[in-house]
Amino acid sequence: MPVKASKKRAARTAAVRRTRDEHAQETAQDYVELIAELIAGSGEARAIDLARRFGVTHVTVGRTIQRLQREGFVTTQPYRSIFLTAAGRRLARESRRRHEIVVAFLRSLGVSESIAQSDAEGIEHHVSAETLQAFVKDLRRQKRSRGRGR
Amino acid sequence: MPVKASKKRAARTAAVRRTRDEHAQETAQDYVELIAELIAGSGEARAIDLARRFGVTHVTVGRTIQRLQREGFVTTQPYRSIFLTAAGRRLARESRRRHEIVVAFLRSLGVSESIAQSDAEGIEHHVSAETLQAFVKDLRRQKRSRGRGR
DNA sequence: TCATAAATGTAGCAACAGCTACATTTTGAT
DNA sequence: ATCAAAATGTAGCTGTTGCTACATTTATGA
Numbered sequence: 001m002p003v004k005a006s007k008k009r010a011a012r013t014a015a016v017r018r019t020r021d022e023h024a025q026e027t028a029q030d031y032v033e034l035i036a037e038l039i040a041g042s043g044e045a046r047a048i049d050l051a052r053r054f055g056v057t058h059v060t061v062g063r064t065i066q067r068l069q070r071e072g073f074v075t076t077q078p079y080r081s082i083f084l085t086a087a088g089r090r091l092a093r094e095s096r097r098r099h100e101i102v103v104a105f106l107r108s109l110g111v112s113e114s115i116a117q118s119d120a121e122g123i124e125h126h127v128s129a130e131t132l133q134a135f136v137k138d139l140r141r142q143k144r145s146r147g148r149g150r
Numbered sequence: 151m152p153v154k155a156s157k158k159r160a161a162r163t164a165a166v167r168r169t170r171d172e173h174a175q176e177t178a179q180d181y182v183e184l185i186a187e188l189i190a191g192s193g194e195a196r197a198i199d200l201a202r203r204f205g206v207t208h209v210t211v212g213r214t215i216q217r218l219q220r221e222g223f224v225t226t227q228p229y230r231s232i233f234l235t236a237a238g239r240r241l242a243r244e245s246r247r248r249h250e251i252v253v254a255f256l257r258s259l260g261v262s263e264s265i266a267q268s269d270a271e272g273i274e275h276h277v278s279a280e281t282l283q284a285f286v287k288d289l290r291r292q293k294r295s296r297g298r299g300r
Numbered sequence: 301t302c303a304t305a306a307a308t309g310t311a312g313c314a315a316c317a318g319c320t321a322c323a324t325t326t327t328g329a330t
Numbered sequence: 331a332t333c334a335a336a337a338t339g340t341a342g343c344t345g346t347t348g349c350t351a352c353a354t355t356t357a358t359g360a
Contacts, residue, residue, distance in 0.1 A: 023173065023347095024316065048337060058338065060318060067316080079325055079338055109284040119281045126272025134259040173317095174346065198307060208308065210348060217346080229308055229355055302360095309354065316346090324339070330332090 024067070026125040029095040030054070031064060032073055035082055036092035044081040098124045098132060105135040108142055174217070176275040179245040180204070181214060182223055185232055186242035194231040248274045248282060255285040258292055 034053055038045035051061045065082060068074045073088035084092060102124045106116035127135075184203055188195035197215065201208045215232060218224045223238035234242060252274045256266035277285075 021315095021348095027317085046337075056317080057319065059320085059340090062339070063317075106281060106284070109281075109288055111281050111284050115278050115280045119276060119278050122276025123273050126269060126276065128265050128269050130265045131256060131259075131261050131269045134256070134261050138259055171318095177347085196307075206347085207349065209310090209350085212309070213347075303358100304360100305356100305358075307354100307356070309352100311352085312350095314347100314349075316348105317344105318346105319344075320342095322339105322341085324337100326335100326337070328333100328335080330334105 027064060028068055028071070028073060029091060029125065030121070031068060032084060032088045032092040033095045033099065035074065035084055036089065036096070039084070045083075046081050050082075095124070098127065101132055101135050101139075102127065105139060108139055177214060178218055178221070178223060179241060179275065180271070181218060182234060182238045182242040183245045183249065185224065185234055186239065186246070189234070195233075196231045200232075245274070248277065251282055251285055251289075252277065255289060258289060 031050065034050060035045040038049055042049075047058050047061045047065065050065075051058045054061070065074060065076060068088070069076060072085055073091060074082050074084055076082045099120055102120040103116045106119060107113065111119070181200065184200060185195040188199055192199075197208050197211045200215075201211045204211070215224060215226060218238070219226060222235055223241060224232050224234055226232045249270055252270040253266045256269060257263065261269070
């Protein structure tokens with residue numbers, strides 16, 4: 001029989017990868033990240049902006065926002081724009097940090113800006129803390145190396 | 151209105167990321183990769199082996215195998231084990247190459263073997279050709295550097 | 301052989317993320 | 331103020347990937 005199925009859905013083993021839940025978590029990060037950006041930029045985050053940026057219809061965005069609200073990352077009211085909760089802001093901050101580290105690291109390898117950006121969007125969700133730390137460490141190494149070199 | 155919706159589902163723009171289709175493609179790669187491993191190792195690939203390795207039930211595996219058969223990557227018959235088509239073998243070969251490059255690269259940064267393996271499983275599906283090439287290039291650079299160093 | 305275990309198949313449910321079509325509310329321009 | 335456009339909501343469909351429960355087939359050991 002399958003390894004898990006122990007309680008209900010508690011205590012997921014590491015073996016269960018790329019599940020619905022994981023994917024949903026990635027979506028959550030993408031959403032809060034963009035919502036934070038939009039609020040920082042134009043003062044508010046509207047569903048239509050998210051839809052355009054993600055290339056999906058407003059229906060998909062609406063349903064995802066409902067879920068994020070249920071999960072406590074955002075708040076919104078009918079026909080109103082979207083706000084982040086404290087948990088949402090925290091998640092957005094963490095996501096952004098990861099994103100920036102991945103982009104900077106790829107750039108340091110000579111990857112072009114646009115490719116670094118788009119690859120980072122996919123990669124950032126699958127980088128463990130250990131690997132992220134290795135990226136940071138390597139960026140520092142490169143900086144030292146450049147410092148000595150010049 | 152949404153950017154696409156032009157024909158039916160032709161000409162996807164780059165804006166449409168992380169869609170059903172993409173995710174399905176990742177799953178396809180994971181499956182053919184493991185099927186190839188199993189065949190190479192024990193001579194045959196059974197659904198139960200896939201189920202155990204992915205940590206899902208045999209039902210999920212069975213349905214995915216149906217899809218892969220529909221898409222021309224595998225062949226199978228009721229109550230029989232699974233075989234790769236030429237297309238399936240090609241996909242498995244490419245997936246394995248990407249996987250190995252990513253693992254080698256992460257290892258070269260000092261990431262532990264087990265973390266490198268598990269991170270690679272997620273990352274390999276989101277690395278563009280350009281980034282993969284940058285990994286290869288950096289691995290070569292490191293090799294040269296070590297050669298000179300010693 | 302033959303009974304049982306293991307593997308696979310089928311039925312039917314849930315959640316997520318897409319979509320179109322249509323309804324409702326807000327916003328903005330005249 | 332009003333009317334049209336833009337934005338959001340709702341209904342209902344599809345496809346993918348999970349699951350449990352139960353049926354069927356294959357493999358195995360006594």
